[in-house]
Amino acid sequence: MNLPQSDIAARQADSAATRRLHIVTTVNAAWNMWNFRRQMLTALLADGHRVTVLAPSDEAVDRLVDLGCEFHPLEMDIKSLNPFAQLGLFFAMFRAFRQLRPDLVLGFTIKNNTFGSIAARLLGIPFIPNVTGLGTAFLSGKFLQRVAHLLYRVSFAGCPLVFFQNRDDSALFTGLNLVREDQVVVVPGSGIDLVHFAQAPMPAHDGPVQFLMIARLLRDKGVVEYVEAAKMVRESHPGTRFLLLGPAGSENRTAFSAEQAHEWERTHGIEYLGPSDDVRPHIEQAHCVVLPSYREGAPRTLIEAAAIGRPLIASDVPGCHDIVDDGSNGLLCTVRDAESLASAMRRFLDMEAQQWATMGQEGRDKMVREYDVAHVANAYRRAIADITGMSAITD
Incomplete structure (x- = not known):
């Protein structure tokens, strides 16, 4: 036909x-x-x-x-x-x-x-x-x-x-x-794949509080501010843990070496975890995820942490303040200011466990709606x- x-x-x-x-x-x-x-x-x-x-x-x-x-x-x-x-x-x-x-x-x-x-x-x-x-x-x-x-x-x-x-x-x-x-x-x-990054319960409130920063070890990510703020906070909250997860010595002119990270362990009480192929277990064990970056597009680590249901602390800069609603799913601090970051960490430490859980839920809900x-x-x-x-x- x-x-x-x-x-x-x-x-x-x-x-x-x-x-x-x-x-x-x-x-x-x-x-x-x-x-x-x-x-x-x-x-x-x-x-x-x-x-x-x-x-x-x-x-x-x-x-x-x-x-x-x-x-x-x-x-x-x-x-x-x-x-x-x-x-x-x-x-x-x-x-x-x-x-x-x-x-x-x-x-x-x-x-x-x-x-x-x-x-x-x-x-x-x-x-x-x-x-x-x-x-x-x-x-x-x-x-x-x-x-x-x-x-x-x-x-x-x-x-x-x-x-x-x-x-x-x-x-x-x-x-x-x-x-x-x-x-x-x-x-x-x-x-964000909301199934792969499933919501997880908050860790217990009765042990040491764990802050976690996930980033390549670059100056522009605010690594120095995180290290300095950790030292300040440990003076008033000596049991607090400050973990740093991410590759060192990357192909970037502002990168820090693994040797420098280990030196921070000795001088500032940082726990350097190195890189990881799967960040989920580290986020699940943390009470709060921190990123004091100088500027971002849409920071993956904050998105992943919010999806899992963790409160966030980040610098008040483009990219970060799109994800962190101050006082809702996290706290914002002044960029390039270790004291401001330390103050936000102390505010978090002074909160009740229920406030942490509420912040985590707000973050998860936002990821479902928008990301x-x-x-x-x-x-x-x-x-x-x-x-x-x-x-x-x-x-």
Whole structure:
């Protein structure tokens, strides 16, 4: 039977609208995709798309491949802040995109976003960056800030849209004319798997109180303030424990070494736990999770701790104060101020157990309302459909 031309055209359009896309994600470390974007990758794979991770190789590569992704190694100098030394990265990304021939690229972290978006534009490939934080360049001197502004302005000009993880960062970028208002989409970080990070009962109130900071050992994360505040609080509350969990000596110019962390154990009473592949048991054993960072996109550790039902203490800065509602699910302190952090810790120690439980429940409720990973996955699905004209497929 011969079908009318209109029916043939309609079927061809339906087939084109659901074809399998090749999506490349690029970031400055494979572990970043595994730790922070795994649910997004899972959603893209579940929709039937081919997904390639373009990043420096590390121990997370095998896990990404087991998940169903392909992996393409990318050589880059993570520590360098000199943009003129990054031409090699630009050409490496240009060659990779030309070889991989993706339908769309999703970018994360400043160098991959800026140089990757320019390379993709030259090849006619849509690029969607996600501003996960401002990076060291924004927190450094005026020269580096001006260079970062120029890079963002030039590279993001051709992007169909730009994801931000909090409204402060999106307002900053639009105010500086680095992006247009019509490009901005705000998502709740990377979202949180509320089943994997299930709510857990608060630890008993009758033993030593445990504060826990989870972060890479970087100056910009407020590690020094945490260490100094711990020493202050121990003077009035000597039984209190201060735990520090996270990798030392990372590829960042503000990183502290493991040797320094062990020195803090001796001089300030910190308990350094090193890195961990699963933070949940550590959060469950803590009474309060602390992050005195200088600025964040959407801090994963606070989101995970709130999902498990732990009160939070964080600096009153973009990213952190999106998650911590002062007096509700946690307490806010002044950024770069160890005394202010110590004061917030003392306030927490003076509370009753029921107040802690109420704060923990408020945090869990907020994560359910606002930070479910489904919100982020659906935002990416809508963006991909709008830009490519392709809807998700599930076979």
